[in-house]
Amino acid sequence: xxxxxxxxxxxxxxxxxxxxxxxxxxxxxxxxxxxxxxxxxxxxxxxxxxxxxxxxxxxxxxxxxxxxxxxxxxxxxxxxxxxxxxxxxxxxxxxxxxxxxxxxxxxxxxxxxxxxxxxxxxxxxxxxxxxxxxxxxxxxxxxxxxxxxxxxxxxxxxxxxxxxxxxxxxxxxxxxxxxxxxxxxxxxxxxxxxxxxxxxxxxxxxxxxxxxxxxxxxxxxxxxxxxxxxxxxxxxxxxxxxxxxx
Amino acid sequence: xxxxxxxxxxxxxxxxxxxxxxxxxxxxxxxxxxxxxxxxxxxxxxxxxxxxxxxxxxxxxxxxxxxxxxxxxxxxxxxxxxxxxxxxxxxxxxxxxxxxxxxxxxxxxxxxxxxxxxxxxxxxxxxxxxxxxxxxxxxxxxxxxxxxxxxxxxxxxxxxxxxxxxxxxxxxxxxxxxxxxxxxxxxxxxxxxxxxxxxxxxxxxxxxxxxxxxxxxxxxxxxxxxxxxxxxxxxxxxxxxxxxxxxxxxxxxxxxxxxxxx
Numbered sequence: 001x002x003x004x005x006x007x008x009x010x011x012x013x014x015x016x017x018x019x020x021x022x023x024x025x026x027x028x029x030x031x032x033x034x035x036x037x038x039x040x041x042x043x044x045x046x047x048x049x050x051x052x053x054x055x056x057x058x059x060x061x062x063x064x065x066x067x068x069x070x071x072x073x074x075x076x077x078x079x080x081x082x083x084x085x086x087x088x089x090x091x092x093x094x095x096x097x098x099x100x101x102x103x104x105x106x107x108x109x110x111x112x113x114x115x116x117x118x119x120x121x122x123x124x125x126x127x128x129x130x131x132x133x134x135x136x137x138x139x140x141x142x143x144x145x146x147x148x149x150x151x152x153x154x155x156x157x158x159x160x161x162x163x164x165x166x167x168x169x170x171x172x173x174x175x176x177x178x179x180x181x182x183x184x185x186x187x188x189x190x191x192x193x194x195x196x197x198x199x200x201x202x203x204x205x206x207x208x209x210x211x212x213x214x215x216x217x218x219x220x221x222x223x224x225x226x227x228x229x230x231x232x233x234x235x236x237x238x239x240x241x242x243x244x245x246x
Numbered sequence: 247x248x249x250x251x252x253x254x255x256x257x258x259x260x261x262x263x264x265x266x267x268x269x270x271x272x273x274x275x276x277x278x279x280x281x282x283x284x285x286x287x288x289x290x291x292x293x294x295x296x297x298x299x300x301x302x303x304x305x306x307x308x309x310x311x312x313x314x315x316x317x318x319x320x321x322x323x324x325x326x327x328x329x330x331x332x333x334x335x336x337x338x339x340x341x342x343x344x345x346x347x348x349x350x351x352x353x354x355x356x357x358x359x360x361x362x363x364x365x366x367x368x369x370x371x372x373x374x375x376x377x378x379x380x381x382x383x384x385x386x387x388x389x390x391x392x393x394x395x396x397x398x399x400x401x402x403x404x405x406x407x408x409x410x411x412x413x414x415x416x417x418x419x420x421x422x423x424x425x426x427x428x429x430x431x432x433x434x435x436x437x438x439x440x441x442x443x444x445x446x447x448x449x450x451x452x453x454x455x456x457x458x459x460x461x462x463x464x465x466x467x468x469x470x471x472x473x474x475x476x477x478x479x480x481x482x483x484x485x486x487x488x489x490x491x492x493x494x495x496x497x498x499x500x501x502x503x504x505x506x507x508x
Contacts, residue, residue, distance in 0.1 A: 012503075016247060017314070019499065023249035023492045024288075024315035027256030029485045030263060031286040031318055040310075067295070067310040080283060081469075082326040082428075109285050111324065112426040114445035121285055121321040137346070137423045137448060138456045153455070170297045173313055175290035176321070182298075205488055216495045223502040230506075 003048070003060045008226045010062035014041055015219040017065055022212050025203045033107030033177050034201035036071040036208070070169055075106075075202035077194060083142055084110040084118065087199040092162040092191030093179065095127040096120050102127070104163065104185070106199055107177035122176055128158040146192035164188035248314070249496040255317030256489035259286050262320045263482040270470045271479075278363030278436050279468035280325045289316040327427045330362075330469040332461060338395045339366045339374065342466040345458020347421035350383035350449065351376055351437060358383075360422055360447070362466055363436035374403070378435055386417035397462040401452035421457045422447040 018039050028034040044064040077087045086108030088094065093104035096119075103124070110126055113119045118126040118133040125132040128150070135142055139152025148160035163185035165171065171179035266284045273279040297311030332342055341364035343349070348360035359380070366382055369375045374386045388395055392405035401419030424430060429443030440447060450457045 015499070016249075019247070019249040019492075019496055020252060020314055023252035023256070023489075023496070024317060026485070026488050026492055027252050027259065027318040028286070028288050028315070029256070029488070030259065030284075030482070031288055034288055037313075037315070039312075065312060067308060068312050068314070069310045080326060081328045082283070082324070083328075107287070109322075109324075111428045112445075114425055114429075114443060116425045116445075121287065121324075137425060140346075140456055169310060172293070172297060172311075173288065173291045173315065175316075176287045205484070209488060209491065212492060212495050216498060219499050220502055223506050226506050 004229050005226060007060060007062055008222045008229070010044075010064065011222045012219060012226075014039070014063045014065055015215050015222070018215045019212070019219075021068060022208050022215065025208050026205065026212075029201055029203050029205060031107075031177065031201050032109055032198040033075070033105055034203065035073075035075075035106075036201070036203040037068050038071065038211075039065050040067045040069055042066045070171075070173075071202060072168060073202050075200040077197045078200050079197050081196050082109075083196065084112065085196055085198050086110060086144060086160075087194045087197040088162060088188075089146075089192045089194055090188070090190040091164050091168070092188030093164070093168075093185075095161045095163055095185065096124040096178070097127055097132070098122075098124045098178070101180075102185075103174065103178040103180055104165075104171065105178050108193075109198055120177075127161045129161060130158060133158050133160065144193050144195040146194070148191075148193045160193060162188045162191040162193065164191070247496050247500055248316070249492055252315070252317040253489045253492035253496065255289065255319065256492070257486055259284075259318045259320055260482050260486035260489065262323070264479065264486070266323055267475050267479045267482060270468075270475050271472065274468055274470045274472060276363075276436065276468050277365050277465050278330070278361060279470065280327055280330075280362070281468070281470045282323050282325050284320055285322045285324060286318050287321040289319055291315050324428050325430070325432070326469065328469050330466040332464045333467050334463060335465055336463050337365075338397070338462060339368065340364060340463060340465050341366065341397055341401075341419070342461045342464040343421065343452070343458040344461055346427070347423050347450070347452070347457045348438065350420050350422045350447075352381045352383055352385070353437075354380065357439075358447070359433065359437040359439050360430065361436050361438065364460075365465055376436075383420050384417060386419070388416060389414075397460055399453055399459040399461070401460040418451060419460060420449055421452050422449050423457060424448070 021039050025036045041063050044062040045059050048058045096103050110118050116134045116136050143151050150157040165183045171181045174180050263284045266282050270281050291313045294312040299308050301308045351359045366374050372387045374382045386403050395405045397403050403416045404413040406413045425445035430438035431441045452460045
């Protein structure tokens with residue numbers, strides 16, 4: 001009989017986790033390059049000892065979270081008109097050099113540092129074909145071509161690295177809009193760089209709100225179930241434990 | 247329950263967003279104002295089950311793992327230094343920069359500031375000053391008897407004085423540019439100052455390579471697009487609302503938990 005409470009508990013914990021993921025998606029509704037996530041659950045089947053007189057196997061299933069999957073669809077592109085705001089159309093990631101090694105991002109909000117290097121919002125250098133990309137004020141208006149080629153008034157300045165991975169669902173989110181991976185990065189074949197644009201978060205608020213209500217109602221149902229179970233136990237104790245009267 | 251604090255970070259971020267938009271809209275008619283934009287980043291993730299961990303002895307791998315995010319933070323509020331529109335004023339001391347560069351202003355305490363707002367005027371001593379009365383470098387003095395003052399594309403100021411046929415050259419405006427204009431510190435009063443992230447100023451003359459040209463009788467309007475700002479405002483407001491709904495939902499769940507134990 002206790003199993004019922006434990007099954008309810010497993011679902012309640014799963015609901016908490018779903019809620020956390022939905023909250024994170026909604027909090028990042030305006031984070032450029034953010035990819036929405038969803039929790040996947042699976043059934044965890046546990047075998048029970050059959051009670052005396054019972055035949056056949058007896059099982060009880062719990063709910064268990066098995067993974068958080070990332071929705072890799074493209075976010076919409078919004079125009080910002082900033083010369084160093086870039087978006088990747090198609091599959092591909094920009095490469096930045098951090099203190100912990102190369103990291104990958106779809107957030108193309110870049111600017112220049114004091115040395116004229118193209119950097120992300122945390123000052124990590126954006127990687128071109130030959131390492132950091134350096135732009136001097138003499139280069140005038142900078143143009144990023146779709147293939148990532150950077151040209152200024154004085155000519156070609158380099159080419160941005162836009163890479164792709166065999167399995168980009170397995171990239172690890174690190175925060176700060178960066179992803180890390182042990183997979184080897186290959187030059188992307190279908191990426192096209194768009195200047196003056198940023199890729200919006202791909203979180204769809206309506207769907208997240210619907211999921212939130214769903215999770216909340218499911219939680220409520222389980223909570224009611226637990227209460228009913230508790231009442232059941234209470235009345236069983238009351239009846240069975242009542243003094244015998246003749 | 248993490249959802250509460252995650253949604254709170256979302257609300258804080260959207261609040262910043264609305265504040266930035268409000269400031270843009272408030273400065274829609276400020277000469278030389280440059281639109282700002284808030285940039286957000288996701289917070290650190292907690293790896294509960296790392297992707298790629300083994301799911302069985304035979305070496306099968308978990309395809310995605312469990313990573314829980316912790317919300318959002320404002321990474322930067324940056325300035326978009328695109329050219330504003332030119333509006334004609336016909337005032338000889340209104341000058342606009344077409345292209346990149348800033349006017350160099352000397353503050354009363356002797357330090358330097360930079361501006362795109364070219365709504366200048368004359369001081370009691372005849373010097374060209376900003377509307378706060380700060381000297382525009384290099385300090386051009388206009389003779390009191392000048393009949394007309396003209397500024398050419400290269401920023402050369404010349405005046406016609408009675409009794410002289412040829413205009414007299416009084417000086418030349420100086421333009422300053424920075425390796426990273428978006429890193430300048432706005433001090434209010436349409437002025438910017440140098441910061442470590444802007445890099446050091448490089449002075450030049452208008453019209454030289456990489457510097458803009460000067461247009462007399464024009465002012466550069468703010469580069470704020472009101473339609474875009476209003477759209478962003480609606481989005482930000484709705485996002486704020488949705489994050490607050492998450493807080494309500496998480497609170498309801500906690501409430502049910504508390505009641506279960508009762």
